[in-house]
Amino acid sequence: MDALNYRHGELFVEDVALARIAEAVGTPCYVYAKNQLSAAYRAFATALGGHGLVCYAVKANSNLAILATFAALGAGFDIVSAGELERVIAAGGDPRRVVFSGVGKTAAEIERALACDIKCFNVESPAELERLEAIAGRAGKSAPVSLRVNPDVDAGTHPYIATGLKENKFGIPLNEAAALYGDAARYPHLRFVGVDCHIGSQLTDLRPFADALDRVLPLVRQLRAQGLPVEHVDVGGGLGIRYRDERPPGVAAYVGQMRERLVAHGLADLSLLLEPGRALVAAAGTLLARVEYLKSTDTRHFAIIDAGMNDLIRPALYGAFQAIQAVRDPGDAPTLDYDVVGPVCESADVFGRGRRLHLAPGDLLVVRDAGAYGFAMSSQYNSRPRAAEVLVDGARFRVVRTRETLADLWRGESVSGAETG
Numbered sequence: 001m002d003a004l005n006y007r008h009g010e011l012f013v014e015d016v017a018l019a020r021i022a023e024a025v026g027t028p029c030y031v032y033a034k035n036q037l038s039a040a041y042r043a044f045a046t047a048l049g050g051h052g053l054v055c056y057a058v059k060a061n062s063n064l065a066i067l068a069t070f071a072a073l074g075a076g077f078d079i080v081s082a083g084e085l086e087r088v089i090a091a092g093g094d095p096r097r098v099v100f101s102g103v104g105k106t107a108a109e110i111e112r113a114l115a116c117d118i119k120c121f122n123v124e125s126p127a128e129l130e131r132l133e134a135i136a137g138r139a140g141k142s143a144p145v146s147l148r149v150n151p152d153v154d155a156g157t158h159p160y161i162a163t164g165l166k167e168n169k170f171g172i173p174l175n176e177a178a179a180l181y182g183d184a185a186r187y188p189h190l191r192f193v194g195v196d197c198h199i200g201s202q203l204t205d206l207r208p209f210a211d212a213l214d215r216v217l218p219l220v221r222q223l224r225a226q227g228l229p230v231e232h233v234d235v236g237g238g239l240g241i242r243y244r245d246e247r248p249p250g251v252a253a254y255v256g257q258m259r260e261r262l263v264a265h266g267l268a269d270l271s272l273l274l275e276p277g278r279a280l281v282a283a284a285g286t287l288l289a290r291v292e293y294l295k296s297t298d299t300r301h302f303a304i305i306d307a308g309m310n311d312l313i314r315p316a317l318y319g320a321f322q323a324i325q326a327v328r329d330p331g332d333a334p335t336l337d338y339d340v341v342g343p344v345c346e347s348a349d350v351f352g353r354g355r356r357l358h359l360a361p362g363d364l365l366v367v368r369d370a371g372a373y374g375f376a377m378s379s380q381y382n383s384r385p386r387a388a389e390v391l392v393d394g395a396r397f398r399v400v401r402t403r404e405t406l407a408d409l410w411r412g413e414s415v416s417g418a419e420t421g
């Protein structure tokens, strides 16, 4: 299902013309298609059946309206900070369906998550385990724990988003994790309810997921044999999408393979937790921008747009490809190969090179597949207020985050500084 489509010569998201949104809200702005978000979630939930829980990875896109969309469908959430936990609660999500990942949880974050009775702490080091035990002891609580194991598999993805190799900072080596679980009695305020892993992002092949499970599931069997009541395995997120010509597996194939590995290891009753981020939101989001200038040099044609790398950093940070399309249907009009660039004072501020487009100054264009790690990674670099965000639902749209104002840029700052005592 594709929410972006040309009608009457111009691009629509669901049943709303992007030109209408630009007129009402201005540019740059992010536009999300609610029905596409819901369909993406349902594909995961349906494939999983009653065998576990889909925990949306909040860091991919943490707008409250997106979280509320998934919460209304019964989703769980994977968080990496107290800020994300408060967002989930503010959006009406259920904290008892939250799993908490990340290598650097502070004491305050752990206390808050414990008070909210979250579903599980995905613990990434022995030191974190000690901290969690101490805090749970003081609170007189029993904290649910999975150790995040590092299965040492190559996810075959960009090095910045590969997390399952032993040189990465994430997780605990398998043998060390086995020893920690074996010491469970040393942690009277912890309940070891699961095993967790997450090997990377934008994986377009099923193989590494299967390899990871084939390393993790024997540990689960071993723990159960030792009497630990392991209830779930959390396989993390990482399922890729098609940005250009990738051929990622479908959701049903992905979930089906996971279930099949559980059965093959004699663990059919084990509950399966999934933490998809990108696969739920990327394709449902579009960055809408306007062409400020066209500029040609001896060797290149540039389209300079009003969005910059501060709004969407993936192309600059990872050299990631995202498709770019004019909002006005080019039909048979002549095209040029444009480098589509932003106004930020960095040569990396490029959305795409050599893109065949028909453009005039003032035209609208979109950078597609921008729903994941788009707004969430945006900044005010170059003192550019962050973009507005819009949610389209059929023929209606709502602003779900207003454009930042210039005054927002220096909120909390002062010329002379505040007294600190």
Ligand SMILES: *Cc1c(COP(=O)(O)O)cnc(C)c1O
Pocket (backbone or CB within 6 Å): 057, 059, 060, 078, 101, 102, 198, 200, 201, 202, 236, 237, 238, 239, 275, 276, 277, 278, 279, 372
């Ligand atoms: C980032 C992350 C995810 C989501 O990854 P996607 O590639 O967006 O699906 C899930 N779990 C953990 C622990 C993560 O760090």
